[in-house]
Amino acid sequence: xxxxxxxxxxxxxxxxxxxxxxxxxxxxxxxxxxxxxxxxxxxxxxxxxxxxxxxxxxxxxxxxxxxxxxxxxxxxxxxxxxxxxxxxxxxxxxxxxxxxxxxxxxxxxxxxxxxxxxxxxxxxxxxxxxxxxxxxxxxxxxxxxxxxxxxxxxxxxxxxxxxxxxxxxxxxxxxxxxxxxxxxxxxxxxxxxxxxxxxxxxxxxxxxxxxxxxxxxxxxxxxxxxxxxxxxxxxxxxxxxxxxxxxxxxxxxxxxxxxxxxxxxxxxxxxx
Amino acid sequence: xxxxxxxxxxxxxxxxxxxxxxxxxxxxxxxxxxxxxxxxxxxxxxxxxxxxxxxxxxxxxxxxxxxxx
Numbered sequence: 001x002x003x004x005x006x007x008x009x010x011x012x013x014x015x016x017x018x019x020x021x022x023x024x025x026x027x028x029x030x031x032x033x034x035x036x037x038x039x040x041x042x043x044x045x046x047x048x049x050x051x052x053x054x055x056x057x058x059x060x061x062x063x064x065x066x067x068x069x070x071x072x073x074x075x076x077x078x079x080x081x082x083x084x085x086x087x088x089x090x091x092x093x094x095x096x097x098x099x100x101x102x103x104x105x106x107x108x109x110x111x112x113x114x115x116x117x118x119x120x121x122x123x124x125x126x127x128x129x130x131x132x133x134x135x136x137x138x139x140x141x142x143x144x145x146x147x148x149x150x151x152x153x154x155x156x157x158x159x160x161x162x163x164x165x166x167x168x169x170x171x172x173x174x175x176x177x178x179x180x181x182x183x184x185x186x187x188x189x190x191x192x193x194x195x196x197x198x199x200x201x202x203x204x205x206x207x208x209x210x211x212x213x214x215x216x217x218x219x220x221x222x223x224x225x226x227x228x229x230x231x232x233x234x235x236x237x238x239x240x241x242x243x244x245x246x247x248x249x250x251x252x253x254x255x256x257x258x259x260x261x262x263x264x265x266x267x268x269x270x271x272x
Numbered sequence: 273x274x275x276x277x278x279x280x281x282x283x284x285x286x287x288x289x290x291x292x293x294x295x296x297x298x299x300x301x302x303x304x305x306x307x308x309x310x311x312x313x314x315x316x317x318x319x320x321x322x323x324x325x326x327x328x329x330x331x332x333x334x335x336x337x338x339x340x341x
Contacts (some may be wrong), residue, residue, distance in 0.1 A: 047282070050301055050302040051302065052305075055303070078298050078299035080280075080281060081279075081281050081282045085282065091279075133291055173277045238288075238298055241277035241278065241279055241280075242276075250290070
């Protein structure tokens with residue numbers, strides 16, 4: 001393990017003693033078992049790993065590694081049960097996970113895809129994992145991009161592809177659906193930074209009824225700020241069982257084609 | 273029996289059958305993806321796809337893949 005990685009792990013671990021890894025700025029001592037917004041201690045907890053055949057075409061098949069715990073509360077989260085109670089997931093054994101990575105590589109995985117929840121709330125464990133993965137393995141960080149600026153610095157050099165999930169286009173929707181009114185500004189800043197050191201794919205989930213407030217501002221920001229970036233418009237929104245702020249409907253063909261056309265009209269580089 | 277919507281717990285899986293006949297698999301794991309593929313193989317569905325993490329879920333649909341990708 002290089003001293004650079006060791007330093008990054010040590011720095012990230014120190015952060016957990018007064019956690020400021022994300023903008024929640026909880027400053028709890030996770031190493032002592034105190035819980036902040038993400039409800040995680042200092043352990044890394046993988047609740048699922050699988051070979052996925054249908055991520056973006058250039059990433060598939062992808063070895064998805066799901067980490068429990070998140071710093072957002074997206075009302076439409078489809079793995080919310082794992083993020084609501086991340087401590088119910090056992091601590092992940094590093095050797096076991098490395099074995100799974102090798103197994104999935106033999107099965108044809110083109111990369112290791114770190115997701116959650118939000119993987120960066122488990123940053124020390126993620127860095128420890130990456131320090132043991134061979135340099136020939138492509139690493140994808142699949143993130144909501146809601147993290148402190150120090151996280152970007154610590155991840156530099158360890159991530160090949162940043163799969164940035166940019167969810168909302170304004171503060172009001174971000175507050176109502178994600179419980180993070182500062183989400184849009186933070187995520188956009190971090191996407192800019194990630195583009196400096198990683199290949200970048202920006203995802204945006206089409207939310208029915210949010211074309212004017214979320215889709216359009218997102219597309220226009222990308223067209224203005226990152227015109228060459230690869231954009232993946234995700235089309236399979238699933239309404240939550242209990243929706244308060246989130247859409248209650250599935251995206252229609254009309255919603256989807258309108259979104260695709262708008263992206264194309266802005267000259268964005270759509271990928272599937 | 274509760275009349276409210278069931279909220280998934282860890283280890284549970286959720287499948288929905290929509291009015292138009294689409295089958296929705298919410299955040300399927302590998303086993304559910306295999307089931308979707310089996311449906312596909314027998315012609316019950318034309319697509320099975322799933323997206324990762326927080327926001328998303330999977331569907332096995334009776335409509336062509338191009339409709340929703």
